[in-house]
Amino acid sequence: MLYKNDVFDLDGIRMRMLEADIPGDVAWCISLDSPVAWPVCLSYRQVADLSSVTVEEVSHKEHSESCLRKLEAAWTRLEPFLNQHGANLYEPKMRSLLVAEYAQAQGCSPVTLRKDLRRFWQRGQDKFALMPDFGNSGRRQDVAAEEDPEITGGRGRKPSGGQPVFQLKPTDIRYMQQVVEDVYLKDARVTAVDTYTELVERHYRYEDGNQQLYACPAGSRPSLRQFRHFLRTHYNIEIRLRKRKGNSDFEREDRKVLGTVLADCSGVGHYYEIDATLADVYLVSREDSRKIIGKATLYLIIDRKSRLIVGFYFGLENASWNAALQAILSISEDKRALCERYGVEYHPSDWPAHQVFPQEFLADRGDMISHASDNIAQGLQVTVTNLPSKRPDWKPLVECGFRLIHNTLRPVTPAYDPPSNATRRRGKHYEKDACLTVKDFGNLVLNAIIQNNRREILDYELTPAELLAGIRPSPIELWNHGIASRAGLLTRFPEERVRFALLRKDTATVTERGVEFLDCFYSFPEAIAKKWFETARKGRFKAVVSYDPRLVDQVYVHALDGRGAPHLATLTDRSQKYAGLSFGEVRYYELLRQQVRQESEHERMQNSLDYRQKIKPVVDNAEARLKAVGKTSRSARRADTKPARHEERTLERQEQARIQKVTPAVAAPEQAQKPPVSTGSPSTQQERLEAILARMRA
Structure with a gap:
């Protein structure tokens, strides 16, 4: 027995039972295989014993929003028509008249209404039978068997120039993919137009009779629009940006931001963010205001929850552990003495976080990655977290703190030089207005820090507890409110211990x-x-x-x-x-000292060699004279040592102790410079030496 909406096979044709009048032996059925089928009246006794067959019905799930909009529009149009006329629509003559009248009343086309009726009857007579067949859109199935089929299947907007539409094939897709990965994704400077030009240069040129290469005309190569469509559909925006800019730049500039910086912050004193920058103010020497000493280094330490500036450093040290040490030490430094040193009015209420250290320092991979920062963890039991490189968004409060301080200094500070001026063509020379010393600059920075800690924050996300307590969104009030519940988790260290620990x-x-x-x-x-x-x-x-x-x-x-x-x-x-x-300067001087010693050792060696070279002729002559007189025993040579020494001393006295004639003071310079004339005759001296040598031989 067949029921309503059952599908049966009648002489090879699939039929659906729309409605049956068993006592009247009437069965209204419609063919499922004909695109122009309409209900036909059959004898129920002829089809009642036929077995039903299974067909694929329209799914009620996983449809796009456009499909659902089309479905609702068709059902809204067809439902009143079905409810009003029902089975009368099966009769051909009645159906034509009713469709024409209803279409005119609804302002729709009779063709659309007939299409809706046919789809409603063929697909099961429910609302989802009117679901559009968007899944059948696309190229023809018969082209898939071709060796290099056209992917676009003849589609495409006709160009205004009248040239044919280029139909993409798998080969073209491979060409596009290759040039995108080789050129576009590897360099952020390359645009889509540049990549398309590279595609045409590689694969879509022809050679004329003179062996000159020319680009294929439009219609014989993919269009720029087709290339852009391929780029957008095959490489989503995240893939393109990550490949072209790198993961760090993408995470910093283009990632989605669904959370908040306070998501993992337990309260005040949990995280202190620390970083350094170069202050945009030219300073001068305290001894001579005409001498410019450059820009100061500015360190800030900011509590993440309350935005309170708890530590700082401003001075001439470069961004390094030495300057970071001073910034950390400022947390426990005597604020009264500090304010007096720079001429700033002191109020204890301006420094509520005095000597309070956090559970964790957040720093970049610069000065705080030094091995010396281990002293913080070992001596003060504070964790130091070094964030990934190129990720300032992981410590945004201290980064914005620099901007807030500079915004405060900019309108009132002489010689303020904004960073944009460095890249500006023919930028202004703000350094000519430099007049602040380091101490003067310290006064400005300390007052700016105090002002920042007092100033209320716009759009600060106060918690319900803070709203009920009437807390104003200023860093000092937020700290004072939060520290009441966090004091038992934080530690205070005096300045002496902090200094020694660092x-x-x-x-x-x-x-x-x-x-x-x-x-x-x-x-x-x-x-x-x-x-x-x-x-x-x-x-x-x-x-x-x-x-x-x-x-x-x-x-x-x-x-x-x-x-x-x-x-x-x-x-x-x-x-x-x-x-x-400093120890660095001492090391430099010791290196200079070592270099001087090495050079001195070389000079000493050269001096010894020069000495030996100079005395070598004298030694050789003496040895030659000794060899000429022949060998003599050691005892014979030492027998007359005393008389020979006496004779030699006599000769030495005669040569060196003789008084010479005094030259008058008025003598000419040439005469005064003449060497003294020896009174001893050379022949007499030679005779005496020979006599001494003869006695030595005896």
Whole structure:
């Protein structure tokens, strides 16, 4: 037995049962295989015993929004028509009249209405039977069997010039893919037009009779529009940007931003962000205002939750661990003394985070990646996190803090030189207005920091608890409100401990000259009392020291057994010449000293060689004379040593002790410069020498 909407096979034709009147032996059916089929009336007894067959129905899921819009429009148009006329629509004559009247009333085409009716009946007589067949869009199935089929299947907007539409093939797709990956994705400077030009140059040129290459005419090569479509559909925007700009630049500039910087922040004191920049202000020397000393380095340490500036450094040190050390030390530094030093009015309420250290420092891969930063983790139990390179968006508050400070300084600071002026053609020379010293600049920066900490933040996302408590969105109020619940998790350190913890540690050698460390010698009373240096004369030993690389004058020497407080050691007299210098400068001077020693060793060697070369003739002559007189025993040669020495001394006295004639003072210069005339006759002297030699031979 067949039911409504059952599909059966009638002489090889699939038919769907639309409606049946069993007592009247009437069955209205419609063919599924004919695109122009309409309901036909059959005898129910003839088809009742036929078995139903399974057909693929329209799915009710996974349709696009455009399909659903088309479905709703067709159902809204057809549903009242079906409800009003029902089975009368099966009759051909009645159907034609009703369709024409309803189409005119609805303002739609009778052809559209007939198409909707046929689709409704053939596909199961429900709402989803009117779903459009967008899935059948595309190229013909018969072209897939070709060796190099046309992918576009004859589609495409006709060009305004009248040339044919180029039909893409798999070969063209491979060409496009190759040139995109070789050219476009490897260089952000290359545009889509440049890549398309490269595509035409590689694969779409022909050679004329003179062997000249020309680009194929339009219609014989892919158009720029087709190339752009391929680029957009095969490489989404993320792939294109990551390949062309790199992952770091994409994550910094083009990534999606769905979270907030406070997502993983537990509250005030959890994260301190630290970074450095070059202040955009030219400074002058304190001794001579005419001399410009350049721009200062500015360090800021900002609490992530409250935006409070808790630490800072401004000075002439380059961005390095030495300057970062000063910024971290400023957290515990005496703020009253600091304000007095720079002439700033002091209020304790402006520094609510005095001596409070965070759970974690967030820094980039610059100064804080130094091994010296391990002292923070070991001495202060604070974690130091070095963020990936080229990711300033991971510490955005300190990056924006620099801009806020500069915005405060810009309108009131002489010689403010914005970064944009450096790349501007024929930029202005703001340095001619330079008049601030480092101390003056410190006054401006400290006042700007205090102003920033007091100023309320626009669009700050206050929590419901903060809103109910009536908290104003200024950094100081946010800190004071948040610290009430976070104080038990944070630690305060005095300045002395912080300063000592931040010093670098290394190993020195105890010698008889003092504690030798980096080419400097130190001493302290405890070492003298314990006879360290006398002991080192028998055998040197090691000691641990803490030092500041910026100044060699003093170091801390730890106890040998590691117990007790370290001892403050000062330079010995041997190293006083280096007082006031840094260890880097001492190292430079020692390298110069070593270079001088090496050059001196070479000169000494050359001097010895010159001496030997000069005396060699004299020695050779003396040895030749001795060889000429023949061999004599050692005892015979020493027998008359005393008389021979007396004779030789007599001759020496006669040559060297003779008083010469005094030259008058008015004598001419030429006469005064004449050598004295020897009074001894050469022949007489030679006779005396021969007599002495004869006695020596005897």
